Amino acid sequence: MNFGYRGKWAWIDLSKRKVRIEPADPGLCRDYVGGRGLQARLLWEHLNKIYPLKDPLSPENRIIIGNAAANDSPIPTAGRGSCSFIGTMTRSPEPVSWVPGHRPVYGMITHSSAGGLFHNMLKRSGIDHLIIDGRADRPVRIQVIEGDVQIVEAEESLFQTVEGRKIVRKASEITDYLSRKFKGSSTVCAGPAGWNLVDFACLTADYHRNFGRGGAGAIFGSKNLVAITAYGKEGLFYYDPENFKKINQELDSLVKASVEDPNQTASFRPTTGTTWWLDRAFNGRYLGVKGGYLPWHNFDEGYFDPDDFSRASTDAFLEIAGKHNVCNKCRHIFCTRTAKVDEGPYAGKGVRPEFETIALWINCCILDREAIFHMNYLCNELGVDTMTFGSVMASAMELSEKGFLEKYGSALKFGDASEMIKTLKAIAYQTNDLGKLLGKYTDRLIAEVVANFGPEAIDDIVFCSTTSYGGLGYAGINPKAFPGMFTAYGTSNRGRGDHTYAWTIQAEEGGLKQARDLASYVAEGQAGKALVDSLGLCDFFTADIASEPFLSLYQALTGIEYTPESLKECGKRIYSLERRLNNLQGRNRIYDAFIPPKLRIPLSSGAHKGEAVNEDFYNTILDAYYEIQGWTRHGIVP
Ligand code: SF4
Secondary structure (H helix, E strand, O other): OOOOOOOEEEEEEOOOOEEEEEEOOHHHHHHOOOHHHHHHHHHHHHHHHHOOOOOOOOOOOOEEEEOOOOOOOOOOOOOOEEEEEEOOOOEEOOOOOOOOOOOOEEOOEEEEEEOOOHHHHHHHOOOOEEEEEOOOOOOEEEEEEOOEEEEEEOOHHHEEEEOOEEEEOOHHHHHHHHHHHOOOOEEEEEOHHHHOOOOOEOEEEOOOEEEOOOOHHHHHHHOOEEEEEEEOOOOOOOOOHHHHHHHHHHHHHHHHHHHHOOOOHHHHHHHHHHHHHHHHHHHOOOOOOOOOOOOEOOOOEOOOOHHHHHHHOHHHHHHOEEEEOOOOOOOOOOOOEEEEEOOOOOOEEEEOOOHHHHHHHHOOOOOOHHHHHHHHHHHHHHOEOHHHHHHHHHHHHHHHHOOOOHHHOOOOOOOOHHHHHHHHHHHHHOOOHHHHHHOOOHHHHHHHHHHHHOHHHHHHHHHHOOOOOOOOOOOOOOHHHOHHHHHHHHHOOOOOOOOOOOOOHHHHHOOOOOHHHHHHHHHHHHHHHHHHHHHOOOOOOOOOOOOHHHHHHHHHHHOOOOOHHHHHHHHHHHHHHHHHHHHHOOOOHHHHHOOOHHHHOOOOOOOOOOOOOOHHHHHHHHHHHHHHHOOOOOOOOO
16 A cells, blocks of 8 residues: 555656556655656666766756645645656756866756646556656656556647748647647647757746746757656555544644744635745845845846836746646645736736746846736747746847847847847747747856857856856845855856745845854755755745654654655755766866856845855855765765
């Protein structure tokens, strides 16, 4: 009997068109906890035989989609699923002169977490993880219907012809088609960008939930895989159903109480969702201290004209927000809402964009709320990760204004939403030279632009590109004034710029300043987040997962007994294993220590005027960080 888990993994070889369903390994489910941790282990077993994987778009890349023990249980927020692979964006395979001592990196392990229904439906269909290898010789899709996993030919209806090329339709059209075919099912699919191997293409689940970062859509495209549809009705088995029910009620009350407490950040989520960070980062509203770190003009600044900001503030997005539209099994926190624009060129219905998306488009000086809403809708349809797209576009706007993209016919400029939308479509459909250039990982892009202007232009070109040297793209907090956040960005296992593995802003605003304290805070955050992802929970889950009630609840669900210490040990194990895998892909201290030149230039206004990333201090933090992690001073896991 499997408790919590289904206990079945499907091994899918697209090259041989074979599916093998095998029992899960209970030891791995215990030691690596679930979703993200288990997937890291299964990726490591594969990569350890063939490393380095030099081309993430080759058939040798493995992509795993699945769930955790808590998924589909009534634990609040237990609807977050996992997807892991070697990312396409985080690579720098050729030598580059602008990084001292450059060492090639071939793509980092990327774990993406998505909400919605898909992962819970996959579990209802009887499978915990789909482990997908190889490349199909013709376009296929996978269906998991009540325990039966099949690779089938992708129907012609899933494709369209664009400028003479056959590519997949928009995500909603694919999902509509498969939902009609399998009533009550749930689908995750690549969109046109993934099909066209755009390095920051995402996967879209349930219309607007995404495995966003790192290029999961491109991995689907590289495997000739259009979509996965799941349907099933099986409920969970509980190790101790009575006790589970009792403890879950108590835990549910705790989560509810945190949402009702106006001093807790959770209290803002049901109304403003993640967008409350817009005001928090800009002017310190919502429990903030000073603000002044909302990225502006390609990370040059963290503050700008407050009247301009008011057009794209927390309140501005509240005005177009509609009803809650939340992940399956979410309770109380309810961060997502629908949104609607009634008139004008961007009229339509969709969902309210998230903070990171809006922040990174404000970084392109886009303040037109309706245009941001519409672009968010388009990204979901075309399968483009909104965050990396924002970073790439901010760089492209600066390159374009400085004359480096003339050859590509670029008319991009800061603040011009309509040109940005045109470019988004050109990237996704790969219809012009500019779209083809910007859809590539950054070091390939830089090499191509430098070839047009000669080596003397390298410094100016690199200055515009914050995603250089295999960067994923910085998130929506300008890190110039926050060395802890810069360390979190710099050491994240899924690549430079990722914000989800550690989050230091509150602590730094609260006075955390010493190098060792910052290093320790980041390392602890990373291990904790590895656990949240591995448990299938949301970042916004408010209860302490290492507390006695939660551990008892987990035991009542699965029969697995953790102590606070043994669970934390699992978090560290997962984080170090991911890092070890990245070491195999070429990552060491040189990658972590790279500071995009732009981030060394001090902010010129706002609460943090005069502050910038300090190389010496950052290196002191890195020394402490590696020591705390038990890695070598070169960032290698022994
Ligand atoms: S809080 Fe938001 S992201 Fe988290 S589970 Fe609920 S709706 Fe999904």
